[in-house]
Amino acid sequence: MYRGVITPTVTLFKDDGAVDLERNRRFQDFLIEHGVDGLFILGTTGEFMHMNLREREQFAQATVEHVAGRLPVIVGAGSTSTAETIRLSRHAQGIGADAVAIITPYFWALSEREVVGHLSAVAIAIDIPLFVYNYPAYSGHNISDETLAALIREHPNIIGVIDAIDSLEHLRRRVHAVKSISPDFRVLAGSDPHLLTILQIGGDGTVPATSNFAPDRHTAVFRAYTQGEYARAIDLLPDLFACTDVYRVQGSFHSVTKEAMTMIGVCQANAPRPPALPLTAEARARLRETLVRADLLPKTDE
Numbered sequence: 001m002y003r004g005v006i007t008p009t010v011t012l013f014k015d016d017g018a019v020d021l022e023r024n025r026r027f028q029d030f031l032i033e034h035g036v037d038g039l040f041i042l043g044t045t046g047e048f049m050h051m052n053l054r055e056r057e058q059f060a061q062a063t064v065e066h067v068a069g070r071l072p073v074i075v076g077a078g079s080t081s082t083a084e085t086i087r088l089s090r091h092a093q094g095i096g097a098d099a100v101a102i103i104t105p106y107f108w109a110l111s112e113r114e115v116v117g118h119l120s121a122v123a124i125a126i127d128i129p130l131f132v133y134n135y136p137a138y139s140g141h142n143i144s145d146e147t148l149a150a151l152i153r154e155h156p157n158i159i160g161v162i163d164a165i166d167s168l169e170h171l172r173r174r175v176h177a178v179k180s181i182s183p184d185f186r187v188l189a190g191s192d193p194h195l196l197t198i199l200q201i202g203g204d205g206t207v208p209a210t211s212n213f214a215p216d217r218h219t220a221v222f223r224a225y226t227q228g229e230y231a232r233a234i235d236l237l238p239d240l241f242a243c244t245d246v247y248r249v250q251g252s253f254h255s256v257t258k259e260a261m262t263m264i265g266v267c268q269a270n271a272p273r274p275p276a277l278p279l280t281a282e283a284r285a286r287l288r289e290t291l292v293r294a295d296l297l298p299k300t301d302e
Contacts, residue, residue, distance in 0.1 A: 001098070002037075002038060002099070002129075002131075002159070002205075003186065003204045004204075004205045004219070005038075005215065005218040005219050006038040006039070006072075007038070007211045007212060008044065008045040009031070009039050009041050009046055009212060010047070010258055011041075012024045012027060012267065012269055012270065013272075015270060019059055021059070023268075025066045027266070031212075032070055034216055034219065035215065036071070036215050037071060038071050038073070038098075039072070039073050042056055042060065042077070043076040044076075044138065045257060050272070051273075053087070053088065060092055060095060060097065061095045064097050065095075072098040072099065074099045075092040075099070076100070077101070078102050078103035078104075079105070080106060082105075082122070085102060086121065088100075089122050089130075092126075093126050098128070099130065099160075100128065100130055101132075101133040102122055102130060102133055103133040103134075103135055103139055104119070104134070104141045105118055106138055106139045106140060107140075112147055116147060116150070119151055119158070120151065120154065123154075123155035129157055129158075129159040130157050131158075131160040131162050131186070132148065132158060132161045132162070134162065134190075136165065137164070145174060146177075148177070149177055149178065152181050152185060159186060161178070161186070161187055162188045163187065163188070164191065164207075166193075166194075171187070171194065171201065172201050174203075175201050175202045179202055186205075187203040188204055188207050189206045190206070192240070192243065195221050195240065196234070199225050205222065209257050210244060210257070210260075212260075213243075213260045213264050214243045214294075214296060217240045217242075218240060220239075221236045242293065242294035242295070245294060246291070249287045250279075250283045251279045252276045254272055255272045255276050255277065255278060256287060258270070259279050260296075263297060264291065
């Protein structure tokens, strides 16, 4: 479990802004049918920060019930409050989620001691596996190897880290630090292009936002690698890399991801929740050009 391509799913809303449970279920089926290895719901791509606690709990329950064990479901349970994080984590455990992912509290610049206290409190409060979601660009805190190692030794249910840092050297050091303590500890890269490299250095996979609209590009590389077809895995990389060019389009990345899903025909993803905004006409035109260059949309004559 927790190896390969774990899609950080978008959350689909209705035109009035309400969570669209039925459309989300169809989208989850699409990802499962296209061979992803797990779903990470209510993460950054899933706009958890724009949803209230009740909505997050209802969405988590609906997802776990619908997926019904077909693949692992990791529930994002992060919050600026330790009490809220524990509430969401206990709820995830109660509904049968496979694991939770906890981003370090954002907004305040916390000390190392405070971050350790927060994660430890959550780990003690639940029995299911816990992923540390390390996203310093948004949380303002980069969990050190030493701190993570200490948490692993203290709390056996902290079983993995999602590292949203686009640095191969960081990932290399991370894999070495944690695998020497627990060989089964999962290291997942949050940066889409690092799938093959994280596997080659002993890590376990990626959590790529672009797998929301191009899951086959990611799963093909992973399957080739795990089947020992290394030359084929390398040959497939340019197609995977082409997906990530969408991040050059101006707009919040969940807005860009949703627009790409709509353009390609994965599903009608509608707009993100405010304060995020739909893409401008100029950004949409650039996104379309990017998807055409990536062979995700057919080229049309002017």
